[in-house]
Amino acid sequence: MRILLINPNTTAEVTALMERVLAPQLPAGVALLPVTGRFGARYIASRAAAAIAGHAAIEAYAEHGRGCDAVYLACFGDPGLLALKELARIPVIGMAEASCLAAATRAERFSIVTGGERWGPMLHEFVASLGLGGRLAAVETVAPTGAEIARDPDSAIALLAQACRLTAVRDGAGAVILGGAGLAGLAARVQPHVEVPVICSVEAGMRAVLAALRDPPAKPTAGDFALPAPIGSTGLAESLAAILARP
Amino acid sequence: MRILLINPNTTAEVTALMERVLAPQLPAGVALLPVTGRFGARYIASRAAAAIAGHAAIEAYAEHGRGCDAVYLACFGDPGLLALKELARIPVIGMAEASCLAAATRAERFSIVTGGERWGPMLHEFVASLGLGGRLAAVETVAPTGAEIARDPDSAIALLAQACRLTAVRDGAGAVILGGAGLAGLAARVQPHVEVPVICSVEAGMRAVLAALRDPPAKPTAGDFALPAPIGSTGLAESLAAILARP
Amino acid sequence: MRILLINPNTTAEVTALMERVLAPQLPAGVALLPVTGRFGARYIASRAAAAIAGHAAIEAYAEHGRGCDAVYLACFGDPGLLALKELARIPVIGMAEASCLAAATRAERFSIVTGGERWGPMLHEFVASLGLGGRLAAVETVAPTGAEIARDPDSAIALLAQACRLTAVRDGAGAVILGGAGLAGLAARVQPHVEVPVICSVEAGMRAVLAALRDPPAKPTAGDFALPAPIGSTGLAESLAAILARP
Amino acid sequence: MRILLINPNTTAEVTALMERVLAPQLPAGVALLPVTGRFGARYIASRAAAAIAGHAAIEAYAEHGRGCDAVYLACFGDPGLLALKELARIPVIGMAEASCLAAATRAERFSIVTGGERWGPMLHEFVASLGLGGRLAAVETVAPTGAEIARDPDSAIALLAQACRLTAVRDGAGAVILGGAGLAGLAARVQPHVEVPVICSVEAGMRAVLAALRDPPAKPTAGDFALPAPIGSTGLAESLAAILARP
Amino acid sequence: MRILLINPNTTAEVTALMERVLAPQLPAGVALLPVTGRFGARYIASRAAAAIAGHAAIEAYAEHGRGCDAVYLACFGDPGLLALKELARIPVIGMAEASCLAAATRAERFSIVTGGERWGPMLHEFVASLGLGGRLAAVETVAPTGAEIARDPDSAIALLAQACRLTAVRDGAGAVILGGAGLAGLAARVQPHVEVPVICSVEAGMRAVLAALRDPPAKPTAGDFALPAPIGSTGLAESLAAILARP
């Protein structure tokens, strides 16, 4: 079985990092097909970059989805998530969606620690759209950049742990998500310094993908996530135009 | 003064229809610059088409926004709205946003009549994101297509009026928005058959644009809609890449 | 065309101040008919004063509404707003209602800076009744009194700017409304000191009135804001009794 | 001890009816002082009438409150309730407020059966302002008028019972309030025909008043319901002007 | 008439304290039947203890309810409340339920001061389930233990007063509930030091019980709180098994 891992930003190093972190989690017989966005911003840290990434994500699916058994939309904030769920015949899991649902089983209220201050309001909106707004304690945007982590991992860990402890105490969070592809694999090193569970968003998403693989739900033929009606288009990648024309 | 009218689908006839309906509303000294999406679906009636349209809308702004004084995002459902508000230094008004805010001053609860059944859940989500979910009585998706309107306008009017009356009585709507570029100008003909105010979304958006033109607010230099940090990109239209790199 | 400007408190100087600020905004052919409440508190800074002002506002409409084309209820907090919308055959715009709807197009979350600490809970309730409670960042009640502004305008501006900056940073407000007739015209002087848009409530209300004038909606003949059934009364001003008896 | 019973409409017969129904409930040593609104509509069945009644209610308190130990605002919809709570030094209980809080202890979700179709949206707003919007199953506005009840009581009972049963089954209401002064005393006759508890709003309010009398809470000296700051006024009844000037 | 007072923890001293505090409130002809939980934790300060207490409370009713006219579930947090309302043919009042509804008539927003930090999230959930989540300003868990109160009552009063003042100012609470059987009778001594009303939860619950006694509502024969269908069981107290088998 094959999982299409879509990194909808355009930085291949981030895709590679996730592939590295996820490899040990793959059961026998399950392979990853990692794909980086063909166009868009290097990193997604604004509404504009996220809007572009929604398009890039569905193009990636149109281009590479054939023969895959599930889609893992691997950008914390999940640009294009509902469009993919509508368009794909296979299960689609978003990294932020899966992380928040996982956090909701571990605590009454959870927080997100991530990088990029513009993500504060964007993630509040995203979590509210999941219906979990009332269970979100806070979004702390103090994470180091990938470059900073590489340069001085110990300081990065200390900084992240401090942010987790802060939101646990100040906001009453019973669990904290380390959100973002760039933080892949750090939760395990942060956990010893924090009193409440620390969740790695990359791994939480992967667990949800594997669970969905084990029980692929029927594609609905009615309702919100049924295939959309065929529609002509112009100016799109050939694969995307084809899928819109004959979903 | 110049208003950039962005139709983010790729059907130029719809852009032309709106231009025709809006022309009489333009005060002296105000011009429209109508732009059709460069890429994307012919009509926007799915989440996938809307995701692409969000990208098309900000590219249209990057390409044509220079020298304009306001942006009118003229697709009912407002794909890319918040990204445009973030990116543009001039006021940005969405057609659905403006229509819902206008309806909210005319009734405790309002409904939307529009075409395309997939818009039902999509508009419920959109109105909820405005904070007005509790004031939305219903979304009725029974509108005729543009082709049908052209072929038999009287039947179309009768059909729309029936939908408006239905939601007024059944759902307690005190006002009804005829939502969608394709319904531009029909509200005046539907109104005589309906007991509550019928709002033309294309005209309601235009009134909000003109109000904003009269009092252009300062571009925030902090907060959600401040310009985003510069970011490199790949594979984008030159104008859009430039605006992301030097917002 | 004529706009009935109702100041529902009983201080004629406030009515005159608004008239002065609004005069430059009036298009050719549009006149203001400013009216001060016939009875009630000098200023409205309590629930009791607001309850009386609701009655005064509808009496003012009954007395002076004939021949007018729109009503501008010009007290931030909008006492009697829904009763006026029900009773009047012409558009009715409330100052707080219009300001909040305008702010909602400029920021995800907005704050209100106004005078009179009792307005804190009263405005929270008002904004919640609009459905926009989730988008209200805070109500800061630190504004100077009209007398203080007159005595030392520069200090007043500094004080207001400080309150705006405080709520922008502390509460994450992306726009701030300077709420209240007494603050008419100050937003332009406060704006240079604040990073997010500062909205003058008196001018925002006026823009909404002008937009409504341009497109006077049909009076509903059913639903919440249809004319109420005729009812006898006792002890009321003759004009108000007449309008209740034959709406 | 003395209870000021304020009927804020101007129909003395309704005041008298409530007095008759409440007399048997009065413990020894507790007297009613029934007061009818000095001005306003005969019945309150519109927002306009309710706005006037808010003023009438606080004037009634200003005129007759001296020497009383509690205020019973006895109009279902409670015009002027929060203003009275602010202004009075003694407990103030609203008829709809008390009925809804009582219903909330008897069922997960409750309905209101009352007269006057305009009360539908008005009561939805009122119950939402209590915070109990999520527990309101429905407002059924099918009650007979007082005149109809007098003419043919048996038909009225049958009609009310039918409305109660309808909302219990259709809307899942676990309790039903018969709301309104005009329905005083009918719940006992309706109850045998209905499977869920039927609550008389007039009696439920009285029970809350008696409970408050038994334990008169301290008047807050800070917060929302503390006395407002003194304020001058014009055109008001002398007693009301006095209480505003020296609360 | 007889009130079954259920203390669902297993500390008889707490039952006795409540009996002492409530005795002066009993009208002539009304007696208390105080019962302590047969099994469970000494104090209820965790979800586990509360889950057990829900069972203990309904067993207490099954064992002692015969011949009683109302049930007073006297643990702040009301374990088993809805099950008792379903199972009993007589009115059931919960201490926290009644206190919150009483507080809601005295302030727009109220706080709870109680002991045991785990009650913070538990009470937030409880108040939300009442529908009053939006009116809860805060839960302050700083109360002294019963033992501490006994040892040094004056310090305890000072500590509680400080918590009440803190939440009034910091959180804008217009009333404060002293929640918990262990704090019975202290509100009167705390009140003089606090600017907003201080409510004794034990007494507030009792007032609601007395109000219900005066007007015992019909047991619903349909809906949520109708008797459940008969069901066999195993391993339960004989009285509880009997009531489940023949409700």
Added chain:
Amino acid sequence: MRILLINPNTTAEVTALMERVLAPQLPAGVALLPVTGRFGARYIASRAAAAIAGHAAIEAYAEHGRGCDAVYLACFGDPGLLALKELARIPVIGMAEASCLAAATRAERFSIVTGGERWGPMLHEFVASLGLGGRLAAVETVAPTGAEIARDPDSAIALLAQACRLTAVRDGAGAVILGGAGLAGLAARVQPHVEVPVICSVEAGMRAVLAALRDPPAKPTAGDFALPAPIGSTGLAESLAAILARP
């Protein structure tokens, strides 16, 4: 690794049915330890039965949890869920919790089809407590009993399919959960007759348990689900008393 499967009702046949359905899902090296409630109702179809089951569930954990790696609370409605999450050092998954979170990834709005009409309001409350109330389309309580299924499986399947289709169309549900231990394994047979995904609650819970096993989160040492403070008790099973005394 070992999963403690708690069936908190007292019908061993239901436990056995779940064991049978789940066996094929168990990966190599993972065993089930199925436990039936020691006391309580035969089936859980009332609030009273659910209250008792909360106690039975935590006793089952105290008695059998030693040596297990995860707890599966396998009653749709999850009695005692939060108490178990607090008390256990290993992951705890509730059947309804896991099913609702799974449904939330497959549809914007989902419904529950289950048996026992009293579960309607109980599940509405449960889903609201998860924060997903806004995504619950409906609870349909039309399921056949286990006995009926055994007697005539084809009719049962037809009945369930009809309920699923009804709620998909009437309520706009994009996915339907077949909720309840008694319906274990039927979803696969119902799915072919329904246009939207049909989710087996027993299997959905199991998938969540397996996902948790793969990544056992650290037990929090602070916050809501940290171990509670030690507390003495009386009248409890020895194992439960011990765990409360030394959590």
